[in-house]
Amino acid sequence: MWTQTGKWLGALGATVAVVSLGMLGTGCDPEVSDVWNQPFQISAPVAGADELAYLNRSFEQVHLVRAGLDDGNTELVWRRLETGSEPGVMARSADGNMLFVVNEGDKTLGVYDRSTLDSDAHESVVLGSPYDRISVDPEGEFVLLSFTGANTQGVVARNLNEIGIVDLRGGVPETAEFATLFNRAQDLVFAPGFELGGKRERLAAALSPSEITLIDLLADNELDRLRSVPLTISQADEVRNPRQVVFDTSVNPSAPDTISLYVLTDRGQDITQIVVQPSLRADASRKLDISINQLAAGPQPVKMAVLDLPEVGTRLLVLNGGQQPRFTMIDVASGESATFDLPITASPSDLLVFKTLPQGSERAETRVLAYSTNSPLTAVIRPESITVSGEAPTAGRTVEAIRLRQAPQRIVLADESGGERAIAFHRSNQDGFSVLNLRTNRAIPIQGYALSDLTFEGSLGYGVFSNSPHLVRFDLQTGHPTVFDLPAAGQRVFVQDGAVLVQHPGQTGRFTVLDATEPVVKTARHYDNVFLNRLFEQELP
Amino acid sequence: MKFNRISAGMMVLAGFLGAGLVSVEASAAESESLVVSAPQNELIVEIHSAMLHPMSDSVDALSDDHWFEGVSLGLGYDLSYLVLPGLRGFVLYEAVGKSQERFDGALDLDWMRQVVMVAADYGPDLWGFVRPSVRVGAGYATQKLHLTTNRAESTRPSDRTHDLAATGAVGLELYIPFGDDPAGSLFFNKVTLGLGGHVGYMFQTAAEFDELTRSGDSWQQEPLQLGALDMNGLYWNLGLTVRVRF
Numbered sequence: 001m002w003t004q005t006g007k008w009l010g011a012l013g014a015t016v017a018v019v020s021l022g023m024l025g026t027g028c029d030p031e032v033s034d035v036w037n038q039p040f041q042i043s044a045p046v047a048g049a050d051e052l053a054y055l056n057r058s059f060e061q062v063h064l065v066r067a068g069l070d071d072g073n074t075e076l077v078w079r080r081l082e083t084g085s086e087p088g089v090m091a092r093s094a095d096g097n098m099l100f101v102v103n104e105g106d107k108t109l110g111v112y113d114r115s116t117l118d119s120d121a122h123e124s125v126v127l128g129s130p131y132d133r134i135s136v137d138p139e140g141e142f143v144l145l146s147f148t149g150a151n152t153q154g155v156v157a158r159n160l161n162e163i164g165i166v167d168l169r170g171g172v173p174e175t176a177e178f179a180t181l182f183n184r185a186q187d188l189v190f191a192p193g194f195e196l197g198g199k200r201e202r203l204a205a206a207l208s209p210s211e212i213t214l215i216d217l218l219a220d221n222e223l224d225r226l227r228s229v230p231l232t233i234s235q236a237d238e239v240r241n242p243r244q245v246v247f248d249t250s251v252n253p254s255a256p257d258t259i260s261l262y263v264l265t266d267r268g269q270d271i272t273q274i275v276v277q278p279s280l281r282a283d284a285s286r287k288l289d290i291s292i293n294q295l296a297a298g299p300q301p302v303k304m305a306v307l308d309l310p311e312v313g314t315r316l317l318v319l320n321g322g323q324q325p326r327f328t329m330i331d332v333a334s335g336e337s338a339t340f341d342l343p344i345t346a347s348p349s350d351l352l353v354f355k356t357l358p359q360g361s362e363r364a365e366t367r368v369l370a371y372s373t374n375s376p377l378t379a380v381i382r383p384e385s386i387t388v389s390g391e392a393p394t395a396g397r398t399v400e401a402i403r404l405r406q407a408p409q410r411i412v413l414a415d416e417s418g419g420e421r422a423i424a425f426h427r428s429n430q431d432g433f434s435v436l437n438l439r440t441n442r443a444i445p446i447q448g449y450a451l452s453d454l455t456f457e458g459s460l461g462y463g464v465f466s467n468s469p470h471l472v473r474f475d476l477q478t479g480h481p482t483v484f485d486l487p488a489a490g491q492r493v494f495v496q497d498g499a500v501l502v503q504h505p506g507q508t509g510r511f512t513v514l515d516a517t518e519p520v521v522k523t524a525r526h527y528d529n530v531f532l533n534r535l536f537e538q539e540l541p
Numbered sequence: 542m543k544f545n546r547i548s549a550g551m552m553v554l555a556g557f558l559g560a561g562l563v564s565v566e567a568s569a570a571e572s573e574s575l576v577v578s579a580p581q582n583e584l585i586v587e588i589h590s591a592m593l594h595p596m597s598d599s600v601d602a603l604s605d606d607h608w609f610e611g612v613s614l615g616l617g618y619d620l621s622y623l624v625l626p627g628l629r630g631f632v633l634y635e636a637v638g639k640s641q642e643r644f645d646g647a648l649d650l651d652w653m654r655q656v657v658m659v660a661a662d663y664g665p666d667l668w669g670f671v672r673p674s675v676r677v678g679a680g681y682a683t684q685k686l687h688l689t690t691n692r693a694e695s696t697r698p699s700d701r702t703h704d705l706a707a708t709g710a711v712g713l714e715l716y717i718p719f720g721d722d723p724a725g726s727l728f729f730n731k732v733t734l735g736l737g738g739h740v741g742y743m744f745q746t747a748a749e750f751d752e753l754t755r756s757g758d759s760w761q762q763e764p765l766q767l768g769a770l771d772m773n774g775l776y777w778n779l780g781l782t783v784r785v786r787f
């Protein structure tokens with residue numbers, strides 16, 4: 001018995017040993033991806049119609065996150081989309097239905113149609129270059145790709161002046177076109193569609209040092225495709241970097257069949273107006289004529305807005321920085337301008353254009369809110385009441401001041417309130433925030449923690465705090481706040497499908513979903529590490 | 542790499558031993574004097590260090606080289622007189638674990654597996670100091686996982702799984718011969734020490750980590766699902782063996 005059994009067991013032992021040895025030889029050094037030991041790379045969310053998209057560069061995936069109510073219960077739904085190799089940047093179309101991901105590794109653009117929300121299908125456009133900036137046409141017809149030049153790691157040779165052009169009008173193409181600009185694009189700005197000479201045109205502008213390049217997206221020849229507009233006489237002149245460009249494609253009775261592009265740079269005291277019109281000469285070699293005007297914009301222009309004012313025409317309002325805060329109104333038709341004092345105590349930082357219905361008036365009036373991040377005073381300008389060629393406006397009538405408790409870090413308009421409310425974020429942790437009534441020009445200070453993010457839903461605002469685990473809901477009319485508990489401090493807040501979605505700090509995806517009607521703990525749900533879901537099943541690149 | 546080389550050496554040795562076992566058994570009929578059977582009741586205690594080497598990609602999150610260290614304990618009884626000469630029955634306990642930082646500190650995983658098995662171990666005592674063996678066993682395995690993404694937080698999501706496990710291994714034990722002097726020390730006549738080890742394969746049903754939650758959280762939590770962890774793989778252990786006759 002001993003011997004027979006021993007033979008069998010001995011044979012079994014030998015087999016186990018040999019199989020083990022074989023496996024050791026064939027696969028004992030598993031190839032574990034280096035990505036496991038590199039920083040977790042997750043992008044900021046790109047908000048769509050009803051979902052958020054996060055680009056997970058570590059996993060080469062896009063996480064889609066959507067909050068809502070299911071039978072009155074809060075829920076968060078998430079799923080993954082696979083990207084190509086080394087995804088770099090992501091953007092959405094203006095309507096939120098298309099998601100674009102530039103795959104720098106395989107040099108493609110992934111196009112995901114999110115109009116069918118549960119579809120994983122996507123198409124790829126061959127780019128030929130690993131672009132790291134994406135600009136999406138607000139009208140959804142084109143995507144432009146370019147290089148920031150910021151990342152030099154792993155770069156062997158790339159043409160920084162090159163841009164990729166993806167024409168989506170006939171569907172997703174197989175390959176992108178490319179063009180080489182005269183200078184490296186710092187930014188790309190699309191003009192809305194317009195008509196010149198009875199033909200529909202699409203233009204974009206590339207902002208480069210001392211140069212604007214107009215890109216004719218519908219051009220059928222190389223000569224018309226790119227038009228360079230220098231901002232200095234010579235390249236030897238001091239460099240002027242475009243800081244802001246604004247297309248004005250509205251119909252201008254004083255200059256029919258033209259559109260304008262206004263360029264504000266970091267130097268000089270003028271705004272460059274680039275006027276585009278169809279070629280007048282029948283034998284012209286190019287289809288568009290371009291002319292340039294310099295408009296006096298006052299000292300140190302820092303920000304501008306194009307205002308199309310009824311019965312007045314097109315005006316440019318420019319904020320002037322420096323020791324004496326001012327603004328300049330420019331009548332584009334005549335080129336005349338006038339500069340006025342701003343009732344704030346520091347160089348202005350930004351402006352917001354809104355419309356409001358003055359008491360006793362039946363017509364909405366355009367107004368401009370100007371503020372500085374270093375002054376508790378903000379200014380509300382009534383541009384329609386300002387006469388450019390006349391005397392200075394009377395303070396308190398054409399320019400009013402609103403005093404806040406603290407200087408604003410930034411101000412956002414509550415568009416859904418009809419442009420009559422704005423919220424001022426304050427920098428310091430205990431400065432709370434302010435609700436601005438833009439009809440009466442009054443500010444309601446809300447004492448408490450500083451907001452980290454804010455969103456609006458109807459007449460309500462929802463905010464989260466970076467240093468307090470609470471959600472605040474406040475009435476835009478009265479400013480009355482109600483505070484609700486959160487499991488942790490909030491970083492971002494969204495309202496989706498009747499639910500409030502709070503994203504908490506951290507890279508691995510931590511969310512709380514609350515019922516927007518009654519955002520209390522009882523009906524809320526907390527989701528932790530959403531981006532790590534099914535971690536053990538992921539094959540990292 | 543270090544463990545690979547050690548393991549490779551162990552397995553080569555085990556391969557020869559396994560094959561050697563066959564030849565020893567084949568020649569045992571002609572050389573019965575080689576085989577030394579335990580003449581009385583005997584308890585065997587094993588205290589071994591253990592290394593587990595699962596091959597599945599699901600383990601990538603837990604280890605760069607797929608090696609997990611731990612300890613293996615065994616308590617055995619010689620069944621030679623009851624069932625089969627050379628057969629031992631064992632109760633085995635093995636615990637392996639690892640704390641692994643991932644994504645440059647964005648994620649910490651603390652994982653541990655414990656296995657309790659009943660095993661049969663068969664092998665002859667040769668020349669009074671060598672015992673090659675084969676071992677098969679089956680039992681219960683549990684795995685526990687803690688996940689940390691924010692070190693400032695006092696509670697961490699965690700989950701425990703419950704699975705079945707089975708093993709097949711070959712082993713070798715080198716021991717000091719029992720004392721055979723009736724006038725000598727009773728202790729050395731009854732107790733001896735040895736160096737032993739095993740190389741084998743561990744099967745286990747896939748552990749599904751689909752309920753990671755924080756304890757004591759007053760909020761309704763949606764459990765985190767990390768997916769299935771496949772821990773099937775090679776292992777070896779090596780350490781002290783104590784044999785006690787009574």
